[in-house]
Amino acid sequence: MDIVVLVSGRGSNLKAICEAYKTEKIKGKVKLVISNRKEAGGLSVAQEYGIPAEFHDPKAFSSREDYDRHLVERIRQENPDIVVLAGYMRILSDYFIDSFEGRLVNIHPSLIPAFKGIKAQKQAVDFGVRFSGCTVHFVTKELDSGPIIVQAVVPVNPDDDEKTLSDRILQYEHRIYPQALKWISEGRVKVSGRNVEVEGARYGELPVNPALEDF
Incomplete structure (x- = not known):
């Protein structure tokens, strides 16, 4: 099962998830980690495990929905089975939730x-x-x-x-x-x-x- 993970903070849950994939308790891979905060520790955790990590700045977008539409487009490029929220501290728009209905976990x-x-x-x-x-x-x-x-x-x-x-x-x-x-x-x-x-x-x-x- 391939996943994309969204983080905002230190990334301790991300680390636990990455370790489960590393030890093959979960088959598949963490394909991408995205953060809405440039200083989020979760980005460093991703790099520690060799996972692509990206900061996407909400301030670059005129509205919450515009930002979420941008994220949905980026996530879809990875074609994940599940989208995982691990300390992601933004309220998601209806558009984002509809885009991954039944495949979004928190x-x-x-x-x-x-x-x-x-x-x-x-x-x-x-x-x-x-x-x-x-x-x-x-x-x-x-x-x-x-x-x-x-x-x-x-x-x-x-x-x-x-x-x-x-x-x-x-x-x-x-x-x-x-x-x-x-x-x-x-x-x-x-x-x-x-x-x-x-x-x-x-x-x-x-x-x-x-x-x-x-x-």
């Missing part, structure tokens, strides 16, 4: 539908929940609300702040994102409306559901 640092949008970990701490976590999901036009592939549950401790909870959640992000992509690459992920089933997976086990296999 990870979010909460148990969606809870705590959508930015600073989800801070939202969880401020709200006083006992558990948070992370979610790999298909992207739809409603923010952080698409069909859920896999979630990991992380306890929120009384002394947690945004950073400590974020760090603990991130450990699971690095495990469930490559796992979800592997399931997709194997043709095991079936979507029916809002419901996602991973064929052959074990269900009902915490802290990760469906249960991890190779990661």
Whole structure:
């Protein structure tokens, strides 16, 4: 399964994905990494793994949709099976989402539908929940609300702040994102409306559901 990855930040999830491809846990390749931020660490991660990495400046375009149309054209040149958002911090236009419908995947640092949008970990701490976590999901036009592939549950401790909870959640992000992509690459992920089933997976086990296999 060939993918294109969009990043905005340090690229830690990208690194976990690249490592899964390097070790051939996922067959195929990461064909291109694109960032909307010139200083994004994810660009350096891509170069470390020998993957083409490009910065595309949103300021060069008159609107969000014009920028997204440009990105869609560039991504289509690579003909990926899946487009992966790995810490991509821009809200996508309807045009972009329609262009890759059913082939666009994201990870979010909460148990969606809870705590959508930015600073989800801070939202969880401020709200006083006992558990948070992370979610790999298909992207739809409603923010952080698409069909859920896999979630990991992380306890929120009384002394947690945004950073400590974020760090603990991130450990699971690095495990469930490559796992979800592997399931997709194997043709095991079936979507029916809002419901996602991973064929052959074990269900009902915490802290990760469906249960991890190779990661």
